[in-house]
Amino acid sequence: xxxxxxxxxxxxxxxxxxxxxxxxxxxxxxxxxxxxxxxxxxxxxxxxxxxxxxxxxxxxxxxxxxxxxxxxxxxxxxxxxxxxxxxxxxxxxxxxxxxxxxxxxxxxxxxxxxxxxxxxxxxxxxxxxxxxxxxxxxxxxxxxxxxxxxxxxxxxxxxxxxxxxxxxxxxxxxxxxxxxxxxxxxxxxxxxxxxxxxxxxxxxxxxxxxxxxxxxxxxxxxxxxxxxxxxxxxxxxxxxxxxxxxxxxxxxxxxxxxxxxxxxxxxxxxxxxxxxxxxxxxxxxxxxxxxxxxxxxxxxxxxxxxxxxxxxxxxxxxxxxxxxxxxxxxxxxxxxxxxxxxxxxxxxxxxxxxxxxxxxxxxxxxxxxxxxxxxxxxxxxxxxxxxxxxxxxxxxxxxxxxxxxxxxxxxxxxxxxxxxxxxxxxxxxxxxxxxxxxxxxxxxxxxxxxxxxxxxxxxxxxxxxxxxxxxxxxxxxxxxxxxxxxxxxxxxxxxxxxxxxxxxxxxxx
Ligand code: BES
Ligand code: MN
Ligand code: ZN
Numbered sequence: 484x485x486x487x488x489x490x491x492x493x494x495x496x497x498x499x500x501x502x503x504x505x506x507x508x509x510x511x512x513x514x515x516x517x518x519x520x521x522x523x524x525x526x527x528x529x530x531x532x533x534x535x536x537x538x539x540x541x542x543x544x545x546x547x548x549x550x551x552x553x554x555x556x557x558x559x560x561x562x563x564x565x566x567x568x569x570x571x572x573x574x575x576x577x578x579x580x581x582x583x584x585x586x587x588x589x590x591x592x593x594x595x596x597x598x599x600x601x602x603x604x605x606x607x608x609x610x611x612x613x614x615x616x617x618x619x620x621x622x623x624x625x626x627x628x629x630x631x632x633x634x635x636x637x638x639x640x641x642x643x644x645x646x647x648x649x650x651x652x653x654x655x656x657x658x659x660x661x662x663x664x665x666x667x668x669x670x671x672x673x674x675x676x677x678x679x680x681x682x683x684x685x686x687x688x689x690x691x692x693x694x695x696x697x698x699x700x701x702x703x704x705x706x707x708x709x710x711x712x713x714x715x716x717x718x719x720x721x722x723x724x725x726x727x728x729x730x731x732x733x734x735x736x737x738x739x740x741x742x743x744x745x746x747x748x749x750x751x752x753x754x755x756x757x758x759x760x761x762x763x764x765x766x767x768x769x770x771x772x773x774x775x776x777x778x779x780x781x782x783x784x785x786x787x788x789x790x791x792x793x794x795x796x797x798x799x800x801x802x803x804x805x806x807x808x809x810x811x812x813x814x815x816x817x818x819x820x821x822x823x824x825x826x827x828x829x830x831x832x833x834x835x836x837x838x839x840x841x842x843x844x845x846x847x848x849x850x851x852x853x854x855x856x857x858x859x860x861x862x863x864x865x866x867x868x869x870x871x872x873x874x875x876x877x878x879x880x881x882x883x884x885x886x887x888x889x890x891x892x893x894x895x896x897x898x899x900x901x902x903x904x905x906x907x908x909x910x911x912x913x914x915x916x917x918x919x920x921x922x923x924x925x926x927x928x929x930x931x932x933x934x935x936x937x938x939x940x941x942x943x944x945x946x947x948x949x950x951x952x953x954x955x956x957x958x959x960x961x962x963x964x965x966x967x968x969x970x971x972x973x974x975x976x977x978x979x980x981x982x983x984x985x986x987x988x989x990x991x992x
Contacts, residue, residue: 484673485588485620486645487613487666489653490598492518499647501548501597502557503587505575506534507565508541516565516575517602518649525554534562542566543582544964546590557598563587565602575602577611578898584612584646585619585966592622593640596647603650610661611898616646617669618966618973623680667793668980672973674698675779675786679958679971683758683775687731688806691757691778695736695785695804702792705739717825719849721841724822724832726807728762728815733807735846738785740792741799747986748799750850751788751979754839754862755781755806762809762835763817776971777839779957780861781806787979794980798987803850805842809835821919825849826941829919837923839864840934844941851943856992857886858948859982860938861975867930868952871904875956877974878904880935881949882942886992890949890978893985897977900956906935947992951975 490497504523505516512535515523523530539547545564551557563583569575584599591597599616603609620643650658678686678694686694692708699706711732714723719735726733756777760766766774781804788802816822820832822841826848830841839862850858868878879894879901881887887903894901910933913925921940925933935950942948956974963969985991 484670485617485643487617487662488645488647489658489662490647490649491653492600492649492651497556497598499557499596499598500594501559501561501591502551502555503561503563503597503599503601504530505565505583505601506531506539506541506562507568509568513539513541514568517604518600522555522560522600525552540564543579544586546586561587561590561597574604574608577607580608580611581615581898582965584615588616588619588643588646588966589963591643592620595644597643597645598647598649600649603648606655606657606661609648609650609658610665612648613646613662613665614669615966616643617666618672620646621673621676621968623677623970626682664794668790668977671786671790671793672976674789675782675973675976676968676971678782679776679779683808686757686775686778688726688734688755688757688808689731691755691781691804691806692734692736695738698789699738702789704788704792707737709735718823719825719845720822721824721830721845722805722807724816724820725756725809725838725841728812729808729810731757731808735849736804736806738788738802738804740788742795742797744797745799746797746989748801748853748855749983749986750801750803750853750855750858751784752803752843752846752850752858752860753781753784753805754778754843754860754864755804756839756842757806757808759809759836759838760811762838763811763815764834764836765811766836773958773960776958777863778806779863779953779971779974783861783953783973783975783979786973786976787983790976790980791983796983796987798983800983801850801853801855803846805846807842809838824941828921828940831916831919831922833922833924837934840923840937843938847938847941848943851946854943854946856947858942858946859890859951859979861951861953861979863954863957864952865931865934865954869955871931872902872955874959874961876900876902877951877953877956878902878931879949879951880904880906880932881947882939883947886947887949889991890982893981894978897981899974899978901951901978904932904935906932906939911936951978
């Protein structure tokens with residue numbers, strides 16, 4: 484994990500391996516961003532011209548390395564593109580800073596120490612730079628090569644060691660607090676990424692529950708793990724049904740973070756399918772290679788609760804991790820089987836690959852029993868949502884338009900792309916079952932909304948609920964960009980943390 488520190492801006496020429504400056508895309512070529520002055524001086528005021536000669540434009544995510552001239556104590560300068568210039572007198576937007584810091588940190592994998600001489604003119608800007616650097620510096624090397632794993636593995640370079648953010652007032656209380664928050668949140672996002680990237684032969688439901696228990700104890704979070712026996716006793720037919728085909732039995736993990744001054748209570752529910760083969764409705768080749776990512780919702784819930792505990796937020800949060808492995812076998816649920824869910828409702832399983840909604844249904848009903856002020860579930864639920872919104876935006880649905888809008892806006896504040904989606908009542912009809920109360924599948928068109936409507940059936944009366952379908956953004960199959968690595972992204976963690984903060988501040992309902 485990249486360490487984050489603050490350094491006085493005047494000392495931007497201090498000892499480091501690399502000094503990072505920002506460059507924006509101006510109308511007539513690259514323009515240096517605030518923070519770059521000390522470096523530019525060492526170049527005799529010609530840094531922008533040099534960069535242009537080297538082919539730099541200031542475009543978003545572009546990185547240009549060049550040797551430093553005498554006068555700078557770092558041997559290398561890295562110019563990172565910020566994209567378009569902000570409007571006159573306006574500051575660079577936080578998202579642009581976060582992405583640029585992330586791109587720089589990625590370009591500096593394996594470097595010991597870099598000074599970030601980027602625009603850091605407010606506590607918010609410092610937070611964005613710090614978050615971006617810590618998220619962009621992430622690398623998952625645990626499986627690279629035994630002997631070298633600690634150093635980043637034979638094939639990995641390891642992360643950037645330290646990102647020193649250069650600021651005018653490093654001792655300012657707000658600036659220091661912003662850095663600490665950013666470090667805690669980024670560490671937890673990275674923790675969720677580690678879980679997502681861990682191969683499914685190692686991260687079974689039991690193993691996930693053990694990781695969650697250990698971390699919960701470390702951070703003063705109460706934890707309770709329901710194993711397969713307890714699940715049978717409690718009547719959790721959805722979770723048991725999905726887990727029935729696997730040698731690795733399911734778990735339901737409850738995490739309870741409480742604060743003595745809390746006025747509000749939230750419940751976070753996460754889909755934790757440690758591997759989704761599709762079950763008897765087996766996925767075809769080409770669709771299951773990345774399905775270790777199907778526990779990303781549970782990873783996000785877990786990481787967000789640990790972050791809330793570390794930040795000491797004045798809100799009570801209960802987390803529910805619905806963990807199971809969806810496998811085909813002689814003991815697996817079959818298409819045509821009827822499950823009796825924890826709520827008492829019966830579900831005809833028409834497609835065993837629509838398993839997420841089955842485990843979530845039990846967890847949502849359980850979460851509803853405590854009558855929290857709001858419930859948010861997070862799930863890699865449908866390929867249809869990915870079709871609708873692409874691979875970088877999650878869908879937000881819910882039973883309360885105002886709450887759904889708040890969650891969408893909070894995600895935006897946190898720097899996560901999301902979009903509100905409807906739950907049209909007429910789609911309910913497709914889930915009618917001749918045998919049971921409801922089927923686990925409906926119309927193919929609008930499949931993401933159908934899944935949302937199914938979940939709604941298991942949310943307690945009168946509780947505000949939002950459903951985040953992160954099937955698109957949870958796992959990056961493409962090239963890394965900004966602060967987003969390949970593989971697990973940690974989608975929704977920052978949104979959940981921000982929601983907890985806003986709830987603690989009394990900003991919601
Ligand atoms: N885990 C998948 C959804 C998914 C697909 C997540 C691609 C990430 C990337 C989910 O369990 C699933 O298989 N959904 C089915 C539902 C269908 C059978 C009704 C789907 O979307 O095809
Ligand atoms: Mn599935
Ligand atoms: Zn799934």
